[in-house]
């Protein structure tokens with residue numbers, strides 16, 4: 248479950264987020280679309296407690312943080328961060344660890360799983376995305392699409408209540424993004440919440456329960472995927488959808 | 495023109511070491527621009543007697559013979575004694591003073607009153623390097639420690655870093671006799687002579703010097719000088735008698751196998767210094783780097799001051815400061831430990847800068863990824879940031895370690911018997927700079943080459959794991 252109320256974020260006299268409000272129940276997948284530079288990544292970073300914000304409150308599951316708490320290194324913030332996992336737009340895999348190492352590092356170090364246990368779970372995940380044969384390679388030896396899948400698995404392995412993904416399929420072919428879609432759907436159906444930022448409306452159409460459109464620093468509208476695709480309220484949403492269909 | 499020629503008497507250029515050189519030749523405390531000392535007065539008198547003008551050339555005691563050969567000056571006058579090895583390189587004049595050796599210990603020491611007792615109780619005897627006393631100790635197999643100047647030797651005796659000091663009576667009188675914490679034990683023993691040293695080919699000069707010395711002895715000038723310095727005794731009357739006075743020629747021959755063992759021991763000390771210091775540097779550099787980039791305002795300033803202080807002042811000065819300065823506030827470390835700590839503190843400043851650049855080179859997002867996976871800062875640092883930074887830091891750290899190996903030679907300044915000190919001592923004692931020098935270089939290379947090799951191997955192994963931290967983190 249996610250609830251964002253009155254979220255504002257300024258940086259160097261520019262407004263990155265203006266009064267963002269959003270609510271999403273568990274087991275659902277939300278897709279966020281919108282033009283480049285409008286604050287989608289900024290929203291995700293705030294949502295997982297990695298970026299301090301100036302006003303408002305964010306609730307993930309049973310943990311909330313206020314604007315004040317988001318800026319100070321407190322126990323509350325650390326607890327809040329545990330709730331969600333994120334797949335970064337630019338992945339940021341650990342270059343000194345193998346594929347397997349990237350995935351089992353946090354389960355072993357943070358959740359104190361044994362190596363065999365963590366490896367077993369990782370292997371299952373690797374199989375689902377078809378990169379088992381690369382398990383002992385280092386990130387730089389992987390293709391962009393392979394790296395993307397490793398980053399997704401690294402976040403999934405911690406089994407977070409909420410999973411945030413920033414452009415998770417930009418480098419994947421249709422078949423591979425189908426694998427990712429299945430995996431995320433499965434994850435959501437087991438009671439987790441998923442938020443996906445993507446430029447690929449087609450990908451979101453096939454997976455998201457809801458869609459939200461991000462205008463400049465603002466969440467313009469949010470609706471079920473069906474409704475937002477077919478009957479957008481705002482002219483800016485209409486225009487954006489028109490362009491993405493043309494491509 | 496005419497007036498000038500009257501002043502242009504030929505110069506008698508004489509060499510001596512004025513550092514810690516009292517009462518032989520030293521900077522006059524009352525008038526630091528000029529020098530004083532009995533050798534200074536003797537040299538002046540000698541030159542006058544030879545119708546020449548004395549010109550003092552300050553030099554370094556250890557390499558005084560080599561400097562004479564290089565013609566930096568024409569005669570050595572510096573409490574210089576005839577020894578067998580020097581006889582191969584230098585002509586000896588008649589003696590102008592007969593000296594003896596005196597043993598000193600702490601006033602509170604009830605146990606030691608002779609050299610033999612030092613040996614029996616395993617005590618260490620300090621002395622000047624490359625002099626009659628040091629040779630006597632070497633030959634007799636006493637545990638000894640060589641110093642560059644008498645001040646350091648007697649200070650270390652006071653501080654308990656050595657248990658006794660053996661020195662020429664002249665030095666002992668000047669530096670130790672007045673010190674209430676020390677006492678002279680036993681009678682002065684073994685007689686040797688101070689002579690003027692002259693280059694082998696200058697036999698003409700030798701004849702002139704000898705004639706002048708004889709006149710100075712017979713007309714009482716020498717007596718007047720040494721009486722003034724309270725160094726005159728009945729013994730000196732032997733100088734007047736017609737026949738050559740008896741003095742023992744100090745005997746030194748380099749025994750190569752013994753020399754190699756000595757060098758090997760010194761090399762082990764060098765290894766100990768380098769590894770000990772590097773351990774301190776590598777460990778201490780970490781909090782320094784952290785304090786400087788992430789600490790509060792006070793910590794930041796403190797770390798910066800530390801780093802700039804140690805990088806901005808010579809390591810040699812730092813060692814001297816630790817060795818002689820710390821005892822003033824009650825901290826007395828032995829020389830080897832001082833060297834390890836001093837070099838360690840110094841290199842920690844450099845390591846901290848290497849760490850800082852290395853940590854900066856790891857993208858901030860790596861921290862964020864770790865946090866998002868539930869890692870706390872310490873865990874994130876240990877498992878994610880440090881391994882990446884280490885790979886960046888390794889090559890410059892290796893360079894520093896090799897540099898540190900060479901910097902251990904500065905420990906000679908605080909009388910640590912490491913490889914460079916051993917080289918100076920052995921080479922000076924035997925005048926075999928080339929042969930021993932080559933051996934010493936081999937020792938150094940034997941230590942630094944494997945080091946560089948293993949570091950390179952390690953680098954390659956880490957490199958194979960991943961060539962660039964940037965490949966998966968190229969954005970903001």
Ligand SMILES: Nc1ncnc2c1ncn2[C@@H]1O[C@H](COP(=O)(O)OP(=O)(O)OP(=O)(O)O)[C@@H](O)[C@H]1O
Pocket residue numbers: 258259263282283284285286287288289290336
């Ligand atoms: N650290 C920062 N300092 C200042 N401005 C920033 C910072 N990070 C992002 N911005 C600005 O905030 C705005 C929103 O950035 P954000 O990364 O959230 O966009 P986005 O919607 O994710 O775009 P894209 O689809 O291209 O990924 C941009 O105009 C960007 O320039």
Ligand SMILES: [Mg+2]
Pocket residue numbers: 287288289336413
């Ligand atoms: Mg973005």
